[in-house]
Amino acid sequence: MIYLKTYDENGNIQEQPMIDTEIFCNCPRCGKEIEISAEYWDFVGGNSDFDPFESAIYCDSCTADMNEMKEYITEHISASLDHAPSEELAKLLEFTQKYANI
Numbered sequence: 001m002i003y004l005k006t007y008d009e010n011g012n013i014q015e016q017p018m019i020d021t022e023i024f025c026n027c028p029r030c031g032k033e034i035e036i037s038a039e040y041w042d043f044v045g046g047n048s049d050f051d052p053f054e055s056a057i058y059c060d061s062c063t064a065d066m067n068e069m070k071e072y073i074t075e076h077i078s079a080s081l082d083h084a085p086s087e088e089l090a091k092l093l094e095f096t097q098k099y100a101n102i
């Protein structure tokens with residue numbers, strides 16, 4: 001259990017589970033404030049790769065936009081790359097990796 005440790009007026013330790021607290025972040029794309037839900041903690045809880053200091057959470061609107069872009073790329077671009085030279089594919093991969101998480 002991840003918890004916040006605070007002290008009451010008598011100096012007694014109070015442990016408040018993170019799941020019971022209101023925790024927020026800002027969408028890295030548009031800046032909208034997002035409340036981190038209990039479902040999110042359940043989702044990342046068992047993920048050993050999860051790093052709360054490096055992770056980003058996108059708002060629903062930005063997530064929808066990005067999914068739309070991914071669908072467009074999948075539908076319109078991937079088919080045209082079937083016969084592209086490997087050097088061109090390597091350049092494209094290098095370019096798109098910068099945007100893989102947006």
Ligand SMILES: [Zn+2]
Pocket residue numbers: 027028029030031032058059060061062063
């Ligand atoms: Zn956003």
